[in-house]
Amino acid sequence: MKILVAVKRVIDYNVQIRVKEDGTDVQSDNVKMSTNPPDDNAVEEAVKLKEAGKAKEVVAITIGQEKAQETVRKALAVGADKGIHIKAEGYIEPLGVAKILKKVVEKEKPDIVFMGKQAIDDDCNQTGQMLSAMLGWPQGTFASKIEVKDKTIQVTREVDEGLETIEINLPAIVTCDLRLNEPRYASLPNIMKAKKKPIEQLIAKDLGVDISNRIQQLKVEEPPKRKGGIKVANVAELVNKLKNEAKVI
Amino acid sequence: MSILVIAEHNNINLKTFSLNTINCASKIDLDIHVLIAGNKCENVCKEVSAIPLVKKVLHSDSTSYENYLAENLTPLVVKLAGKYTHIIAPANTFGKNFMPRVAALLDVSQISDIIKVNAPDNFVRPIYAGNAFATVKSTDKIKCITIRPTSFDPAPISGGSAPIEKVDATEAPNISKFIKREETKSERPELGTARVVISGGRGMQSSENFKLINAIADKLNAAVGASRAAVDAGYISNDHQVGQTGKVVVPDLYIAVGISGAIQHLAGMKESKIIVAINKDGEAPIFSIADYGLEADLFEALPQFLEELNKLNTIQK
Numbered sequence: 277m278k279i280l281v282a283v284k285r286v287i288d289y290n291v292q293i294r295v296k297e298d299g300t301d302v303q304s305d306n307v308k309m310s311t312n313p314p315d316d317n318a319v320e321e322a323v324k325l326k327e328a329g330k331a332k333e334v335v336a337i338t339i340g341q342e343k344a345q346e347t348v349r350k351a352l353a354v355g356a357d358k359g360i361h362i363k364a365e366g367y368i369e370p371l372g373v374a375k376i377l378k379k380v381v382e383k384e385k386p387d388i389v390f391m392g393k394q395a396i397d398d399d400c401n402q403t404g405q406m407l408s409a410m411l412g413w414p415q416g417t418f419a420s421k422i423e424v425k426d427k428t429i430q431v432t433r434e435v436d437e438g439l440e441t442i443e444i445n446l447p448a449i450v451t452c453d454l455r456l457n458e459p460r461y462a463s464l465p466n467i468m469k470a471k472k473k474p475i476e477q478l479i480a481k482d483l484g485v486d487i488s489n490r491i492q493q494l495k496v497e498e499p500p501k502r503k504g505g506i507k508v509a510n511v512a513e514l515v516n517k518l519k520n521e522a523k524v525i
Numbered sequence: 526m527s528i529l530v531i532a533e534h535n536n537i538n539l540k541t542f543s544l545n546t547i548n549c550a551s552k553i554d555l556d557i558h559v560l561i562a563g564n565k566c567e568n569v570c571k572e573v574s575a576i577p578l579v580k581k582v583l584h585s586d587s588t589s590y591e592n593y594l595a596e597n598l599t600p601l602v603v604k605l606a607g608k609y610t611h612i613i614a615p616a617n618t619f620g621k622n623f624m625p626r627v628a629a630l631l632d633v634s635q636i637s638d639i640i641k642v643n644a645p646d647n648f649v650r651p652i653y654a655g656n657a658f659a660t661v662k663s664t665d666k667i668k669c670i671t672i673r674p675t676s677f678d679p680a681p682i683s684g685g686s687a688p689i690e691k692v693d694a695t696e697a698p699n700i701s702k703f704i705k706r707e708e709t710k711s712e713r714p715e716l717g718t719a720r721v722v723i724s725g726g727r728g729m730q731s732s733e734n735f736k737l738i739n740a741i742a743d744k745l746n747a748a749v750g751a752s753r754a755a756v757d758a759g760y761i762s763n764d765h766q767v768g769q770t771g772k773v774v775v776p777d778l779y780i781a782v783g784i785s786g787a788i789q790h791l792a793g794m795k796e797s798k799i800i801v802a803i804n805k806d807g808e809a810p811i812f813s814i815a816d817y818g819l820e821a822d823l824f825e826a827l828p829q830f831l832e833e834l835n836k837l838n839t840i841q842k
Contacts (some may be wrong), residue, residue: 289789293656300656314770362540370625371634394770398652400637405595405625414596417622430704435618435719438771441704442594444671454770455757466720486722495660502795505816506732507807510831514801514819516839520647522799522816524721525745525840 277331277424279322280386281356282377283315283338283347286397295498302496306395311347314392316459317452321422323355323388330424335359335384339364345475352470353462359473360384364480364487367398372487374406379483381411383517386447388429393418393451404451414444420455527643528556528600529605531598531623532561533616536591541718542615544576544679550613551578551680552642558583558609560692562601564591570689572748577685587694592703595623599697602627605645610645616671617717617772624671633665641674648704649698654769654792660736686783692759700729709764714791716748717766720841722776723752724767726762728783728804728823732760737827744834746842749796750774783823786807786811803827 287293288308289422296303311319325331336345336351337360348359362376381389392399408415416422416431420439423430433440434453478489508514518525526551533540550557559573570584580826583605589597602623607770614620616638628635639659641649647662704822716722723745725738735749742749742802744825750767751760767774769792779797784790786802786809794800796815802815805822812818819826832841 278679287653292788293653295657302653367783371629371632396654396769399654399769400635401621401638402625402635405622406629406635409599409626409629410700412700414698415622415626417595418618421736431812433618434763435706436764437706437708439707439760441706441830442701443704444701454753455763463764473787488664490663491636492662493659494647494662494665496652496657497660501815502800504813505800507812507818507820509822511819511826511833515819515830515833517817518778518801519837522778523797525834525837 277326278333278335278384278386278387279333280381280384280389281318281322281330281336281351282389282391283319283336283351283393284312284395284506285309285338285340285344285347289313289396295496299495299497301493309343311350312395314394314452314454315347317456318390318392319354319356319453320457320459321352321452325424326355335360335386335461337362337377337380339368339373339480341365348475349470350462352473353467354460359472360474361475361477362480363477366477367489368487369489369491370400370402370406371490375485375487376480376483377407378410379485387448389449391449391451393453404449404490408449413448415449415451415452416442416444418453419450420453421455422450466518499509526610526614527558528554528607528611529607530557530559531612531620532559532569532573533615533619534561534563534566536563536566537568539569539572541679541715542617542680542823545677546613546615547578548680549577549642549677550611553611553645556580558584560585560605562590562598564588572682574687575683576680576687576688578680579685579687582634582687583692584689586690586695589697590694593619593623594701594703594749595626596701597697599626599630600625600698601692605692606631606693609667610787611668611670612657613670614671615674618675620671624669627671633667633669633776634663635669635671636661636663636743637671637672638673638674649745649810651739654788656788673773674778675773681764709762713742714746714748714786716750716767716774719748719776721745721747721778722767722774723747723780723782724752724784725755726752726784727754727758729755729760735761739833741827741830741834742775744831745840752787752790781815782827784811785809786814
């Protein structure tokens with residue numbers, strides 16, 4: 277079994293996001309970048325399947341500028357075998373990303389594609405579902421537990437009502453929730469070893485797919501600021517304020 | 526312009542967020558059709574037919590639609606899509622699951638989780654966990670949109686009589702199978718729509734201690750929420766999670782107990798009308814957005830809180 281894992285480089289989740297003064301986007305120059313958090317879970321799950329003898333090869337792919345390679349290197353350092361970097365400048369919408377990934381899937385022929393359920397920058401939550409529709413594959417989205425069988429995977433999904441379990445045929449797409457596993461840290465020797473693992477580079481526009489954006493970002497602004505309130509001295513004062521000032525209880 | 530709303534339901538009743546979705550659709554155009562795909566879901570059709578904003582109900586019945594498998598629902602929506610300028614669903618785990626499939630097959634870019642309609646092609650949506658709002662314009666002919674339900678009021682539910690039209694079911698691709706759903710049963714209001722929400726975080730220290738939260742929730746007729754830290758630690762099940770990757774709530778009163786206020790959590794609750802924070806760390810970021818902050822040990826404060834509530838003659842429900 278072969279697994280493809282898609283990883284995205286995003287502004288680190290601990291960075292305080294600031295909107296650019298000209299209102300065109302958020303500031304991303306000189307801020308810490310890292311792998312999109314649920315993508316780490318996707319890599320971890322793939323590597324675990326390899327360690328369990330269920331998968332033979334794990335290929336990590338990213339799309340983006342030169343530095344996006346760091347996310348692939350990180351995946352290689354925790355156990356992926358091979359990397360692919362699709363070079364592209366600027367923002368590509370999930371539709372375009374899914375089209376690129378479809379090309380790669382057709383060439384690499386994985387049995388499972390793992391990806392994060394959502395990127396924490398554009399918060400779209402689309403790419404996995406789009407890719408699986410384009411391929412005509414089933415999807416297990418928001419996965420918090422999986423069990424790989426012969427020709428199917430059982431996926432436990434985190435849904436609004438609680439948990440849902442489905443069984444999907446292979447090949448399939450699985451988008452990972454943060455609770456799927458605990459991503460490991462790379463050890464120093466493995467980081468060194470990862471430097472020798474191959475990363476194949478391709479250019480997005482050479483793939484022959486239309487990745488033009490369909491959505492224009494007209495303006496980015498800060499959300500209305502919430503004013504901090506007051507501190508109350510004790511519970512009695514709190515209840516009094518809620519009852520008589522805010523009138524919410 | 527004509528809008529297709531994909532209704533969320535449980536084959537018996539319409540789910541509330543479909544009403545918010547219908548109301549959002551009415552900000553774009555009033556020619557609103559609602560698709561109800563399910564198994565023996567006649568009652569849902571009746572409910573939707575009575576919604577005054579709905580012009581037509583499309584009813585497609587098949588066992589393959591019973592559990593809203595995205596692989597089965599998508600071909601039906603795609604088959605109907607050609608007649609519409611907008612296809613809309615709530616941005617919850619129902620809408621998020623199938624809508625991108627529809628968009629991909631129509632070769633259009635989906636606009637996720639909108640909170641405001643400026644024009645039929647111009648919307649506002651939060652990005653970076655709500656730390657920025659983007660105004661976006663879609664250039665696609667058919668616009669696939671998911672909406673943040675709590676940003677739109679629910680549509681009125683009675684007085685209408687829209688015609689119900691049968692639509693042939695599409696063939697199921699048979700690549701996915703529903704096994705089971707473990708729903709958390711609760712007598713309390715739903716987290717997404719409750720007037721009052723009380724949430725616990727890592728500071729609760731155990732699932733056992735959530736009974737302190739539950740007691741107050743019962744008193745205030747509140748829903749119980751949690752931070753990701755509390756869910757990850759196993760104190761409470763995932764369906765209680767409030768935040769960027771959990772639920773977004775906008776109650777009149779949100780009480781955060783033992784929650785420090787990570788960006789991811791604030792993304793799910795900072796639009797609440799009144800926010801109360803109870804935390805023993807006076808420097809916790811949650812205090813910077815709280816209307817009323819109480820710096821105290823929650824294990825002392827919560828029992829006192831219940832006691833004070835018991836003293837009140839009346840409590841709003």
